[in-house]
Amino acid sequence: MMLAAAFEWETLFFVMFALVACVFAVAVVFTSNIVRMAFYLTLSLGSTAGLFFLAGAEFVGAMQLMIYVGGTLVLLIFGVMLTAQARFVSMKTAGGEWVLAVILGSGLLLLLVQAAMSVGDWRTAHPYPRLARAAGQFGDAAEGLREIARQANEATADDRGLNAGRVARMSRQQALLAAQVAAARTEFAEVAPSAVAPLERAEQLLGQVGQSLGALGGEAGRADRLRELGIGASDAAAQLAAASSGLSSAAERFAVPVDASKATTQIGLAFAGPRVDKLQQPDPELRRGMSGYLLPFVIVSVHLLVVLVGAAYMARTKRRASASVR
Amino acid sequence: MGEFINRTIIHGIVGLFGLSWPEDSWLGYTIAAVIQCILLLHVVAVGALVFIWMERKVSGRIQDRLGPTRVGGKFGWLQTLADGLKLITKEDIIPRDADRLLFRLAPYVSFAASFAAFLALPFANGWVGQEVNTAVFFILAVLGLEVFGVILAGYASGSKWSLFGAMREAAQVVSYEVPMGLCVVVPVMICGTMNLVTIGNMQAGLFTNWLIFHDPFTFLVFWVYFTCATASVNRAPFDLAEAESELVAGFHTEYSGLRWSFFFMAEYGSMFLVSGLATILFLGAWNGPLPIFLPLADGPLWIVSNLAGCANFIFKAVLLVTVMMWVRWTLPRLRIDQVMTTCLKYCVPIAAFCFLGALVWQLLGVPFLNDLVPVAGKGRWAVRENWVIQSEAVADETPGPSAAEEAAKLTRAEG
Numbered sequence: 050m051m052l053a054a055a056f057e058w059e060t061l062f063f064v065m066f067a068l069v070a071c072v073f074a075v076a077v078v079f080t081s082n083i084v085r086m087a088f089y090l091t092l093s094l095g096s097t098a099g100l101f102f103l104a105g106a107e108f109v110g111a112m113q114l115m116i117y118v119g120g121t122l123v124l125l126i127f128g129v130m131l132t133a134q135a136r137f138v139s140m141k142t143a144g145g146e147w148v149l150a151v152i153l154g155s156g157l158l159l160l161l162v163q164a165a166m167s168v169g170d171w172r173t174a175h176p177y178p179r180l181a182r183a184a185g186q187f188g189d190a191a192e193g194l195r196e197i198a199r200q201a202n203e204a205t206a207d208d209r210g211l212n213a214g215r216v217a218r219m220s221r222q223q224a225l226l227a228a229q230v231a232a233a234r235t236e237f238a239e240v241a242p243s244a245v246a247p248l249e250r251a252e253q254l255l256g257q258v259g260q261s262l263g264a265l266g267g268e269a270g271r272a273d274r275l276r277e278l279g280i281g282a283s284d285a286a287a288q289l290a291a292a293s294s295g296l297s298s299a300a301e302r303f304a305v306p307v308d309a310s311k312a313t314t315q316i317g318l319a320f321a322g323p324r325v326d327k328l329q330q331p332d333p334e335l336r337r338g339m340s341g342y343l344l345p346f347v348i349v350s351v352h353l354l355v356v357l358v359g360a361a362y363m364a365r366t367k368r369r370a371s372a373s374v375r
Numbered sequence: 376m377g378e379f380i381n382r383t384i385i386h387g388i389v390g391l392f393g394l395s396w397p398e399d400s401w402l403g404y405t406i407a408a409v410i411q412c413i414l415l416l417h418v419v420a421v422g423a424l425v426f427i428w429m430e431r432k433v434s435g436r437i438q439d440r441l442g443p444t445r446v447g448g449k450f451g452w453l454q455t456l457a458d459g460l461k462l463i464t465k466e467d468i469i470p471r472d473a474d475r476l477l478f479r480l481a482p483y484v485s486f487a488a489s490f491a492a493f494l495a496l497p498f499a500n501g502w503v504g505q506e507v508n509t510a511v512f513f514i515l516a517v518l519g520l521e522v523f524g525v526i527l528a529g530y531a532s533g534s535k536w537s538l539f540g541a542m543r544e545a546a547q548v549v550s551y552e553v554p555m556g557l558c559v560v561v562p563v564m565i566c567g568t569m570n571l572v573t574i575g576n577m578q579a580g581l582f583t584n585w586l587i588f589h590d591p592f593t594f595l596v597f598w599v600y601f602t603c604a605t606a607s608v609n610r611a612p613f614d615l616a617e618a619e620s621e622l623v624a625g626f627h628t629e630y631s632g633l634r635w636s637f638f639f640m641a642e643y644g645s646m647f648l649v650s651g652l653a654t655i656l657f658l659g660a661w662n663g664p665l666p667i668f669l670p671l672a673d674g675p676l677w678i679v680s681n682l683a684g685c686a687n688f689i690f691k692a693v694l695l696v697t698v699m700m701w702v703r704w705t706l707p708r709l710r711i712d713q714v715m716t717t718c719l720k721y722c723v724p725i726a727a728f729c730f731l732g733a734l735v736w737q738l739l740g741v742p743f744l745n746d747l748v749p750v751a752g753k754g755r756w757a758v759r760e761n762w763v764i765q766s767e768a769v770a771d772e773t774p775g776p777s778a779a780e781e782a783a784k785l786t787r788a789e790g
Contacts, residue, residue: 058401082532088477091523114516122523123549348554 062103066353069096087121094118109346109357116350180241183233184297187289190226196285197222197258201279227255228291237296242294251288257281376411379402384515411504415493423643427455437704442458447464465632472533473629481531481639482630485670486526489644491575492517496651498570499661499684500672510571511563514652515556518607519646522548525609525616527627530636540625544609544616547714551606554722558600560595562656571652575660577758579669581748585659592732595659601695606640606718607765611703614709635714650695654688661688 073093080086094117101110197219234248261278379761386396428443447453451466467510494517495510497503507513522544529541565586566574578584586599606613607781615623627638654690661684662669671680709717735744 058404084474085477088527095520105789107507107513111507111513111516113510115512115519118523119516119519122526202548279561 059103063100066096066099066103069093069098091118091121094121111233112346117353120350120354172321179301180296182238183237184293186229186235187296188291189288190229191289191293193226194258194282194289198279198282198286201275201282205275205279216262222260223255223259223262227252227259230255230292233292233296237299241296241299244292244299247288247291248293251292254281254288256286258285376407380402380406387473389780393671396434403601413738415504418493418647419490419640419644421667422647424455424459424638426643426646426696427458427639428452428698430469430703432711433697433700436706437701459636462636464509467632467634468629470533470629474531474533476529477527479634481524481528482634482641483524484527485521485641486637486644488517488520488524489641489648493644495571496648497575497655497660498688499577499681501572502681502685506570506572509569511559511569511574511656514571514648516551518645519548519552520620521641524638525626528630529616532626532629534629536622536624536628537626539635540616540618540622540628542624543711543762546711547609547615548607548719549615550715550718551603551722554599554718554726555603555607557723557726557730558596558603559594559652559656561730562728565589565593565733565737571655571660573657573758575662578659579758580666582659582664583744584662585657587657587659590733590736590741590743590745592613592729592736593657596726596729596733597653599729600657600721601698602717603722603726604653604697605702606714608645610642610646612706612709613714614703614773615714618720620708646699647692648695650692650699651688651747653695654691656658657690663687699740 070093073089074087075094077086077093080089094113096109098113098118101107101113176199200215216343230248230252234245234252237244237248261274261281264274378398378428381396381398381400385400385403389396397731405533428451434440443451443454445451446457465478469475492514494504495513497506497510503510526541529537529539529544532538562574563569566577568574571610574586578586582588587594609616615625616622617627621626622628627635630638650703661681663683668683671677
């Protein structure tokens, strides 16, 4: 059961695709046979497409397959196989080229690492469903607390105790709710700042309610305890209602009409164009500058195409007859 | 399906012991994935088994022969299985000059590409391995990779016949992707979506709602698509990559045994795939000519409606595959220049013309057969925006909210 909770296919697939992409990218560099190079490149690019599909960016994934993989394929055919005469063409690189390539490559790598670190967790789902769910949950919880308060007040008015079973049920509810509130306070600290203060207050009040309930469990029927419980519960209910409305207003802010694809993550959406994480950016100046990732993607693909054409050209001009046949 | 297995089946079993099971557990999803993979694998493998037998029978009939008659009793229906056994027992030969790694890998690349495209192909309303929003694009992209295996095979064989075959295939497939893409764009433009499930549901109702009857241009473009599809899966009269009269067997000259059969399975898999795509894009997908089972779709008997839809879909796709076989045994093989002429001088201009025609038709809203009986009472847009099912349910209770309000409500609910 614990294993069931800990295991995640997503992570497994991410690691798998990432490993395939990296291993074959390295293989491209260390192979001298051009056709195998192209084959490895295709595998590497194909598993990058797998990463896109994993992030829910289906369009970009298919695009990657069509442009990169298909493009490499066509280039392989017309650029390399038709221009090179020997069947097995091998490329030799001089020392100067290595230095240049290392400088250029590490520069690009630094840029990429910087860019990759600036993006949030790739699995972060769109915050709207979580916010809406939490808002509904706390609304219901506020109702439940009001009910507790009502019962406590009635018991005070009638000057009779609450029965032990009911108290036990109430404290179970209280414990569950306190845990939920504590979790929500950390979870929504960034996306819904207006809900944080009521949630904090509600957490304290819930602690008090818990204490009152615990005391009731010991010596049932004490009127001031009950009154305390009634007041605490109704205060906590008010705070939770405030938190719920804060959460739902935050949810409204995130309610972008996104299509039904429930698998799409923030980063997946950003690949297709809409940057939902823009909504979290408080600075309007910065918000305007955040465009989707599709344009850089296309620019990079054009760049890659140029590189490939260059590679084909090099393969043609730097042909070494002696080293060509295996 | 994953949620269903978690919620109903596993939870039910675990519930006997008084435990509960999380709805989003990995186990349910894994079981669902395995079931779907096995089903799809059977579509490709068993499909190939049936199609190869059918090919023999069809070719036999066309050439006034009987075809296979002995294996498996009547009609020789086990002939393919016998062939498969023969292929398994054959020696696996790799030529001395071959690039051994690529030679071994090539058949799997071909087969994997053909098989992966089935992932996004729906067989009935909602019965699809993975409902991809851009399914049309995905299928075209993945199907285009099949040629990669062919080229690797031709190159790695170390044989001139193979290399010639592969180069022909490359030139042909790359050229025919252009008109094929243009043809596919027409239904996508009319429907305004690339989701195949939605495109299929948009053609519900009478057979006049099929997109092939949308206007005269879509009718024409269907035939162009079918021609290009035949060429892109390398079937006669476009099978220059394996022209036995010139190239021995083209790209798979050097292959034997099981490796060779993988190419065969990939070919028949792709045939079914492009036929299925044609069925969904033009021929009404899983909707029969008369909407007999459509009223059941929303009720508890939806599974009957879906099964009938699945049968419809497979019947139509197999019919198209049969037409491909019929064409193969009727027309002589084209020369390479004729293949290119067909593509560049006929298919591309006709497809482009039809695209423009369908665009103008759509823009002017000229009525045609499609408008005789509107789709699902509310028209195609309602299907695409997912208004139909819910808004009709709402309309029964409270007449009132406008379409825009409903849409807003729905996006909230789904977001």
